[in-house]
Amino acid sequence: MYRADEDYGYASMPDFGDHVDNGIFSQILEMDESEGERDFSEPLVTNFFEQAEETFVKMDRALNDKNLDELSSLGHFLKGSSSTLGFNKIRDSCQIIQQYGHKLSVDGTPEADDTICLEKIGEALKSVKVDTAELEKAMKKFFGQTD
Amino acid sequence: MPAPTPQPTPSLTPTPGLSVLSCLSKPPSLDPGPIQPPSPSLSGSVSASPAQSQSTFAVAGTANVTDIFYYSPLALLELSPSCCITRASARFLSDWRLSADQCIGHQLHLFLEKQIHPSTSISQVHAVIDAIDDAISARAERTSKPINTNHEAACRARVLPVFNGHQLLAITLEWQERPTALIESELVKPGLSTDEAFRILVQALKDYAIFLLDTTGHIATWNTGAELLKGYTRDEIIGKHFSVFYGKDDLEAGKPDMELAICLREGRVEDEGWRYKKDGTRFWANVIITAVYKHGLHVGFGKVTRDLTERKASESRLITAYEESEKLKSDFLANMSHEIRTPMHGMLSACSLLLDTDLTVRQRDIANIMDESGKVLLQVINDILDYSKLASGSFSVTSDIVGVASIIASVVRGVQTTLHPAVHFELFLAPDLPKSVQGDPLRFRQIVQNLVGNAAKFTEKGSIRVKASLQAEDVDSYTVLTEVTDTGIGIPENSTAHLFTPFTQFDVTTTKRYKGTGLGLSISKSLSELMGGRIGYRPNQERHGSVFWFTARFKKIKSLGQIQDWKNQLASKDGSLLPAPNTEAVDLQAELAKVASTRTLLLVEDNVINQKVMLGILRSIGFRNVQLASNGAEAVNMVRAKPVGYDLVLMDINMPILDGHQASSRIRESGINIPIVAMTAYALKGDRERCLEYGMNDYIPKPVDKKYLIRTLAKWLLSKSDVRRSVGPGQLGPPELGLALLDKNRALLEKNLNKVQDPSSVVEVTNEEQKEQPGAESVSG
Incomplete structure (x- = not known):
């Protein structure tokens, strides 16, 4: 599971697959004072999952209310933190949610049909939850937390 | 010859025992039969006068004294000097509803004890005896205090001692029924115990409506206070149900009956509420209902009503005034706290800046004390702000x-x-x-x-x-x-x-x-x-x-x-591979680090995770003085408060309250030329132009890459003077111009960078810019 990432020289960088941008995430890990004590990254990641959890609940509600504006802004919000940590899969789904919340397709062309927008957001939300859960599990393992 | 004791006074003693003795000591002849003259009659007929009286004014043809006494229109009793009843007038007998046998020959005090109303005190009898004693000693007419009698009247006795020289012959009592205006016969009829003193008191009270209800709630008595307060006269209201005083709502709620029920259960019930007068106006009443029992039997309710309208009005005026002043106070505090907080932040920031400079141990100690006290003070201010917001009711809980x-x-x-x-x-x-x-x-x-x-x-x-x-x-x-x-x-x-x-x-x-x-x-x-x-x-x-x-x-x-559900499913991985991030190794850090400790940055970012990461990155580069603002409005205030206090602003775009665009506009409107670098995730085509349009100088994509950040910061902090000249508030041209300016700066920078970088990294930069801003005219290395 753990492999040395020689390209970047981060000895203990695990492989999170396509979930995580190693370059960005290693930047975060670098800010820890020691590898034994992940005093910076660990609470940060924990905070992120709390934030994600809370955002998903809000998204569910907004989706239920067919509130595209709110969905877009929530998408943007979580996209911010996920991309900061390099959690790309989450970021990408958030981008989709943000775009369709603006009634735009991913490539920026207008999508006038609300129902399609909501449908796309629904799909993205589904997959982002799955991705998040998966990543959270992996992160916990990485930080040596027990479930 | 009758031989009454010559001493006038001692014969009359209030002590029953003695009286009885003295009575018994008299020869039987002294106590004649009913309606007989006091002495053994010689004549028994019309003209005879008592022998011992030696009447000199008896005229033939005048009525028999005995008859005169008997038929007198007055309620009379004649007593022997020892206070034994010797004669009673017909009027007395009829008033007191007695036969002659029931009084003649009886000791007065024993007789009266039987005749007074059970509810009254035996002392009433003594009062009569006292009046007799008094009259005898004074040899003058006296009137006793009234006594309540069995026949439900209040009677007082006019005592007339009859003397012949020093010899007391007899005592005549003339019983007068007292005027009854003050006597509540209604009170007595239900058999409720009363005392006249209380009756007068109750009747005369004007400030309280005090009246009795029967067991079913019908009004039985009515006092002056009730008449004044409720507007009904006694005749109008007696016999009516007391619910007539209640308003519609109370009646619908069944309040009158409920109150009686509670009263029966608990002995007493108190209520405050609106009650209605005869004329339909209402008053705020305090009502106390008490269950009234007589010999363990429930006989009715006593009801006392007070008019509290005025008191209630003044109470509510007081409360309003109090609330008003509390609110003013709280508003004032809330406003003041806010005003205090802003400079407080300034002081604390300055203090932390001071701590970051080279200080002697002593200076550092003092600065630490300032910093710590300042933080405590800020906490105090925050608490007060919260508290006053809570107190003024302007505090809301969000959902x-x-x-x-x-x-x-x-x-x-x-x-x-x-x-x-x-x-x-x-x-x-x-x-x-x-x-x-x-x-x-x-x-x-x-x-x-x-x-x-x-x-x-x-x-x-x-x-x-x-x-x-x-x-x-x-x-x-x-x-x-x-x-x-x-x-x-x-x-x-x-x-x-x-x-x-x-x-x-x-x-x-x-x-x-x-x-x-x-x-x-x-x-x-x-x-x-x-x-x-x-x-x-x-x-x-x-x-x-x-x-x-x-x-x-x-x-x-x-x-x-x-x-x-979604969490538990952990469904299969999915998603496309994204291009590898730009992680070129640019070693501008050392150069930047040289100036970093003397530079102050303002980081404007609403997402705490991003805040933390940015702070971490900036610290790792060497920046120690990074101030935080969590929205645009805060940033504008901070920059305005210290126009030259910051060397650069890192500005998130999408934020609550005031977004990065607006915040930048306002900063520029204030004439402040501080470099502002936008941070925005996944920039769309046109985002960068918009940033420039709003007066920002540069732009870095999110997620913020450390190397990229270093380059950008280097550009603006190492070539600061150049930048400040190039973009001013008056020079906010069309996007093209801004872009051109930016590109010019970038070109300059790239030139500088070339001196310290290896060529490959420059290529990377260019590639990335082309990737991120496909619409922009990118500068080649």
Whole structure:
């Protein structure tokens, strides 16, 4: 599971697959004072999952209310933190949610049909939850937390 | 010859025993039969006068004295000098509803004792005897106090002692029924016990309506006060049901009958409310109804009504005035606190800047004290602001998602670092605790923070246990109980009452030892009440210390189940590979680090995670002076407060309250030319142009790459003078111009960079820019 990432020289960088941008995430890990004590990254990641959890609940509600504006802004919000940590899969789904919340397709062309927008957001939300859960599990393992 | 004792006074003694004796000592002949003259009659006929009277004025043909006495229109009794009744007039007998046998020959006091009303005191009899004694000693007419008789009259006796020289011949009592105007015969009829003094009092009282109801609630008596207060005369109201005084609402609610029922059950009922007068106007009444019993039998109700309209009006005026002044005070505090906070931030920032400079040990100590005191003062101000907001009612609880467990865990994590080493934390989260609920996460956190923070502050060894559990649950809400148990200094019993009172700390010595405003708990109390909960304290039963608890009610989130489902599924991986990030190694850091310690940055970012990461990156580059603003408005204020205090602003675009674009515009409008670097995620085509349009100087994509950030910061901080000249408030041209300027700067920078970089990295930069801003005219290396 753990492999040395020689390209970047981060000895203990695990492989999170396509979930995580190693370059960005290693930047975060670098800010820890020691590898034994992940005093910076660990609470940060924990905070992120709390934030994600809370955002998903809000998204569910907004989706239920067919509130595209709110969905877009929530998408943007979580996209911010996920991309900061390099959690790309989450970021990408958030981008989709943000775009369709603006009634735009991913490539920026207008999508006038609300129902399609909501449908796309629904799909993205589904997959982002799955991705998040998966990543959270992996992160916990990485930080040596027990479930 | 009758031989009455010559001494006038001693013969009459109020002591029954003596009187009886004296009566018995008389020869039987002295007590003649009914309607007979006092002496053995010689004549028994018309003209005879008592022999001993030796009447000189008897005229033939005048009526027999005995008859005159008997038929007199007055209620008369004749007594022997020993107070034995010797004669009674017909009027007396009829008034008192007696036969002659019932009085003649009886000792007066014994007779009267039988005749007085059972409810009255025997002392009334003594009063009559006293009057007789008095009359005899004075040899003059006297009138006794009235007595209440069996035949329900109040009678007083006019005492006429009859003397022949020094010899007392007889005593005549003329009984007068007192005028009855003041006597409530109605009161007596239901058989209720009364005393005349009280009756007069009740009758005369004008400020209280006092009246009796019968067992069914019909009005039986009526006093002056009742007449004045309710406007009904006695005749109009007697016999009516008392519900006539109640308003429509009360009648519909069945209040009159309810009151009687309660009164019967509890003996008494008191009520305040509107009552109605005869003319339909209402008054605010205090009503007390008392059940009245006679010999254990319920006979009716006594009702006392007071008009409190005026008092109520003045009370409500007072309350209004008080509330008004409280609100003014709170508003003032809220406004002032805000005004105070802004310069306070400035002072603290300056202080932390000072601490970052080279200081002597002594200077550092002093600066640390300033910093620490400043922080305490800021906390005080924040508390007061919160408190005054709460007090002025302008505090609202937002509705958002609350992760109860995660908030508690995060507070505990935060406080853990400040704990004494001999204290350990125990965190219990009940398994049934809802993970996410709807409520105000910030306020919930504030209470937890306060209670846990207090526990940490006051506990030097032992443990702090934080326990959260589900106290109650209904269809759409949860009530969460959070308990914080510590083994700290505890709270003296006499202080527990004031724990939640504002501005109190439980003793002065702790104020000195433990910093604080004394507002935390009172704020927590208000907050928990705002969240539909309660807060409380009890001593720690197991060990010395305190237990603080609070409850908060949260709404349920209907879609919560969904989240859990998705979480559990852990479905298959999916998603496309993204291009590898740009991680070129640019070593501008060393150069930047040289200036970093003297540069102050303002980071404007609403997402805390991004804040933390950015702070971490900036610190790792060497920036020690990074100020935070969590929205555009805050940033504008901070920059305006210190126009030359910052060297660069890192500005997030999408933020609540005031977004990055607007914030930048306002900063430029204030004539401040500070470099502003936008940070925005996944920039779309046109985003960059828009940033420039709003007066920003540059732009970095999110997620912020450290190397990229270093390059950008280097560009603006190392070539600062150039930048400040190039973009001013007057030069906000069309996007093309801004872009051109930017590109010009970039070109300059790239040139500079070339000196320190290897060629490959330059290529990377160019590639990335082309990738990120496909629409922009990119500069080639």
